[in-house]
Amino acid sequence: MENFFLTEYFDWQPKRPTLVHRAINKALRGLRIPYRTGPYSGGTTSIEQRINIYHFVMQVLVYDVPGDLVELGCYTGYTAVLIQKVLQRYAPGRKLHVYDSFEGLPDKSDADGSTPFRKGWLSTTEGRLVSSFQKYGLPLPVIHKGWFENTLPTELPDAIAFAHLDGDFYSSIAVSLQYVYPKLSKGAVCVIDDYCDPAIYPGGWNALPGVKKACDEFFSDKPEKVHYIYSGPYSHGFFHKA
Numbered sequence: 001m002e003n004f005f006l007t008e009y010f011d012w013q014p015k016r017p018t019l020v021h022r023a024i025n026k027a028l029r030g031l032r033i034p035y036r037t038g039p040y041s042g043g044t045t046s047i048e049q050r051i052n053i054y055h056f057v058m059q060v061l062v063y064d065v066p067g068d069l070v071e072l073g074c075y076t077g078y079t080a081v082l083i084q085k086v087l088q089r090y091a092p093g094r095k096l097h098v099y100d101s102f103e104g105l106p107d108k109s110d111a112d113g114s115t116p117f118r119k120g121w122l123s124t125t126e127g128r129l130v131s132s133f134q135k136y137g138l139p140l141p142v143i144h145k146g147w148f149e150n151t152l153p154t155e156l157p158d159a160i161a162f163a164h165l166d167g168d169f170y171s172s173i174a175v176s177l178q179y180v181y182p183k184l185s186k187g188a189v190c191v192i193d194d195y196c197d198p199a200i201y202p203g204g205w206n207a208l209p210g211v212k213k214a215c216d217e218f219f220s221d222k223p224e225k226v227h228y229i230y231s232g233p234y235s236h237g238f239f240h241k242a
């Protein structure tokens with residue numbers, strides 16, 4: 001287990017933007033496009049995000065928060081493999097459930113602003129996800145294929161100790177919160193990928209503004225507050241269920 005989350009998907013050399021990246025980023029800034037190029041490693045996750053996930057998952061295990069673990073938007077499994085690795089080592093009795101259309105992103109809405117992300121981006125196959133787990137000799141998670149609005153109403157576990165919401169668009173995060181929130185155990189941790197609060201961190205990665213919008217609306221009448229947490233070149237928010 002030790003350093004699995006650091007070593008397996010990452011090379012050890014810190015990668016810095018080249019002159020070409022910097023020139024492209026300057027042009028993007030000038031055009032007010034909230035997207036940056038960079039020589040990131042780790043696919044869809046940054047090393048800081050993986051460290052966040054590792055510590056949050058460990059936290060719910062150490063405090064024995066009841067329930068299973070879920071990831072809504074698993075893609076090829078960068079994060080899911082890490083979660084499963086932690087469970088295999090420290091809590092083999094807990095189950096990981098993952099949810100994805102495997103057809104990529106749905107239509108975006110006005111709430112997603114000027115994001116460059118498009119319908120169908122990030123499409124993959126269930127087989128590709130399965131091979132990520134096989135590569136590391138890990139048990140498969142419970143895979144729920146389909147659009148969130150069809151799977152979540154009936155296929156979430158009764159109690160959830162940890163949730164990773166990574167559906168990118170306003171509608172996907174809104175439907176994720178709607179169904180996951182009531183199932184979270186007291187003390188459960190919910191991490192929301194791409195949650196960026198420019199008021200707290202103006203330099204944060206804010207290519208998916210619909211994520212924060214969905215959270216702001218959902219939590220307007222809830223006791224919890226979403227906190228922004230540093231996550232390197234990408235963005236992360238989280239809350240503890242009251």
Ligand SMILES: C[S@@+](CC[C@H](N)C(=O)[O-])C[C@H]1O[C@@H](n2cnc3c(N)ncnc32)[C@H](O)[C@@H]1O
Nearest residue numbers: 044073074075078079101104147148166167172
């Ligand atoms: C950024 S990727 C997830 C990355 C993944 N968590 C990881 O660690 O690599 C977003 C995923 O969410 C899925 N997705 C987004 N909205 C969805 C929806 N409404 N229903 C089902 N899947 C959705 C997409 O298919 C895509 O695979």
